[in-house]
Amino acid sequence: MKTYSVTIAREYGSGGRLIGKQLASELGIGFYDKELIVLAARESGLHEDFIETMDQKKASSFFYNLYMPYNVVPIPEQIFLAQSKAIKDLAERESCVIIGRCGDYVLGDVKNCVRIFIHAPMEYRVELVKKEYQEGGNSPVEFIRKQDKYRASYYDFFTQHKWGRAQNYNICLDSSIGIAKTVGILKTYIEEYISKAE
């Protein structure tokens, strides 16, 4: 089988990262989330700690930095370009699962790529965020909505597409059937899609 890639975009708390990790393990291919920061750092010359800080700072500083009134490429855009280059190189080099970072858009013209979007009802996500991430405090719904809003803004800004629009992905699903079952369904779809693309 030729090299292929799987990109996963996900609502916060839908288990997208856990699903991606399990999927990569079952498919026997690489898994890249934070690991992309190291690759982007090598590409950009920016320090990986700095990229990671920017990655965690989220919406407010992201947009602030994007509109800095200097005659240089703003830092978030530099990071986006470096991550995009790292994702493209990676997808050429090896089969892999890539979490977030507009992977579906970056690999938009790659034939052997399955684009996934994972979402789930709010009550399911609240449970998962409390149990798995110990986050959200007393306002988990507000916390989750804020993370989703950041992800949507980031995606829409850099891609000019709409985050969560079904047609941007090959398969989108509600993961509240559970992580193992979601992985099973996605694995079948990926195998069918890639065998057809070859």
Add this chain to the structure above:
Amino acid sequence: MKTYSVTIAREYGSGGRLIGKQLASELGIGFYDKELIVLAARESGLHEDFIETMDQKKASSFFYNLYMPYNVVPIPEQIFLAQSKAIKDLAERESCVIIGRCGDYVLGDVKNCVRIFIHAPMEYRVELVKKEYQEGGNSPVEFIRKQDKYRASYYDFFTQHKWGRAQNYNICLDSSIGIAKTVGILKTYIEEYISKAE
């Protein structure tokens, strides 16, 4: 197993109707597309030929009729309400697959309901529309885009939601892997989802 419903929204030419029919057959449950017209006719008192004509007239006359300056409920809204009532009654009475007609929105508060959206790349749809429906003439892409535009407008108008927004559905997929394979994946998802919902 309790009664359950499956709703299918679909891009024009993605094979959504054929997939729904095959799915209903494999699940051993009812299939409703044009059949809903008869049920809505019984509900509304409008003649089924008239509803069918309205169903086929598409965008221009649809919006024209909706804004008729008479102090009565406009005909398209009467039909929408009658179809919605028919869909709700049907979902209470028996397990079924329902094609189009904003089924996912109409059954929005029903627990035992799997909401599906089917789409596919344009080149796949052009082939299917030519082969299966003998439609589209010399401008199949333009023809397909017009049908999609009508479906999106109808859905967005009556539901105030966004047609094709992944989170409105439980599973959305690109059917270019083929009809039989798409049916297989959807069947597995439906069985998992319904067994969890019970």
